Amino acid sequence: MKIKVGRHKTLSCGNEAATPSPMDRNGERFPGPEPGALQALVKLAFAYSISYRAFVAPSLEGFQETVAVVTGGASGIGRACARTLSKLGSTVAVLDRDMNLAEAVVGDIEQGGGSAFAIHVDVTNENEVTTALERSRLHAGRIDILINSAGATDFYLQSADRLLHEVDIDVWDGMMKVNARGVFLTCKHVIPEMRLRGRGSIVNVSSLMAHAGDERLSAYSASKAAVEALTRSVSIMYGRDGIRCNAVAPGVIITPERGSNPKLEISHLPRIPLQRFGDVADVARLVAFLSSRSADYVTGQVITIDGGLGAQHPWTSPQ
Numbered sequence: 001m002k003i004k005v006g007r008h009k010t011l012s013c014g015n016e017a018a019t020p021s022p023m024d025r026n027g028e029r030f031p032g033p034e035p036g037a038l039q040a041l042v043k044l045a046f047a048y049s050i051s052y053r054a055f056v057a058p059s060l061e062g063f064q065e066t067v068a069v070v071t072g073g074a075s076g077i078g079r080a081c082a083r084t085l086s087k088l089g090s091t092v093a094v095l096d097r098d099m100n101l102a103e104a105v106v107g108d109i110e111q112g113g114g115s116a117f118a119i120h121v122d123v124t125n126e127n128e129v130t131t132a133l134e135r136s137r138l139h140a141g142r143i144d145i146l147i148n149s150a151g152a153t154d155f156y157l158q159s160a161d162r163l164l165h166e167v168d169i170d171v172w173d174g175m176m177k178v179n180a181r182g183v184f185l186t187c188k189h190v191i192p193e194m195r196l197r198g199r200g201s202i203v204n205v206s207s208l209m210a211h212a213g214d215e216r217l218s219a220y221s222a223s224k225a226a227v228e229a230l231t232r233s234v235s236i237m238y239g240r241d242g243i244r245c246n247a248v249a250p251g252v253i254i255t256p257e258r259g260s261n262p263k264l265e266i267s268h269l270p271r272i273p274l275q276r277f278g279d280v281a282d283v284a285r286l287v288a289f290l291s292s293r294s295a296d297y298v299t300g301q302v303i304t305i306d307g308g309l310g311a312q313h314p315w316t317s318p319q
């Protein structure tokens with residue numbers, strides 16, 4: 001029996017002489033496949049299911065025994081990342097300047113059967129960053145994954161980031177310090193260890209604001225553009241050392257801490273093709289994918305996660 005596989009290959013299978021053909025009740029041949037052909041079909045189905053599992057439906061693998069550091073892990077997107085990575089099997093170091101919230105996240109993770117610990121850090125301070133990373137290593141043995149989610153999201157900085165000619169230099173520096181310097185410092189002090197082990201994954205949280213102008217938030221968007229440039233530089237500089245570095249650029253994400261706001265629902269929701277705001281879990285799943293072995297060949301990328309908001313022509317009318 002010969003079966004055509006693909007455009008060019010033909011599989012021979014079964015011992016046609018030795019295998020009797022199936023008969024119906026009257027002793028006539030069934031027109032259906034012969035036993036050799038059936039065996040081959042079963043083999044093909046099995047091979048197909050393996051390749052389906054390997055290439056089409058990859059599971060997020062490789063988190064067991066890993067240690068992930070999440071900056072800004074006490075709240076919002078960082079908190080969701082910490083919880084998701086712990087569910088996948090990582091031990092999570094929750095690094096934040098707010099220790100009460102960080103301890104609460106650790107409590108949450110431990111209640112769910114995961115392993116986590118909280119460490120105080122101000123990501124803008126180099127001494128604090130080196131100490132916090134050293135303490136993470138002492139506690140968990142090493143660092144495999146770094147997620148940079150700490151960001152200048154506080155009300156004062158965001159509301160003071162107005163028209164460019166009105167922006168105070170402290171506001172500009174404040175944005176740059178947390179968003180750009182913070183990512184630079186954690187990368188700087190985690191990379192040597194990852195290089196030694198020849199493996200590591202870094203995911204930085206940028207923003208859709210880095211990709212287009214707005215009537216306000218010029219300092220914020222410039223600082224996130226710096227994060228994306230840094231992401232690409234790290235991927236080029238350390239790819240040969242087995243270190244991957246990617247970024248995610250979220251659109252409007254409703255965090256449990258801040259909730260939605262009616263103004264946003266009127267101004268932004270109609271412009272989002274998927275017709276909903278993002279959830280922190282949406283971002284955490286993408287961050288987990290980029291951190292996982294399933295993304296082993298992905299580096300230097302910025303993946304936008306915005307329900308399609310940034311994909312449309314400026315003149316597309318709201319739905």
Ligand SMILES: NC(=O)c1ccc[n+]([C@@H]2O[C@H](COP(=O)([O-])OP(=O)(O)OC[C@H]3O[C@@H](n4cnc5c(N)ncnc54)[C@H](O)[C@@H]3O)[C@@H](O)[C@H]2O)c1
Nearest residue numbers: 072074075076077097122123149150151153207250252253
């Ligand atoms: N929520 C959104 O819509 C959205 C959209 C695009 C990008 N982002 C980015 O996602 C990241 C997380 O934002 P979020 O909305 O979850 O905000 P959030 O305010 O809930 O979380 C930010 C966390 O960072 C911590 N943090 C701030 N400054 C710090 C510092 N100097 N040192 C240590 N920790 C510090 C805060 O304590 C807080 O726990 C930020 O980088 C933000 O710019 C958020």
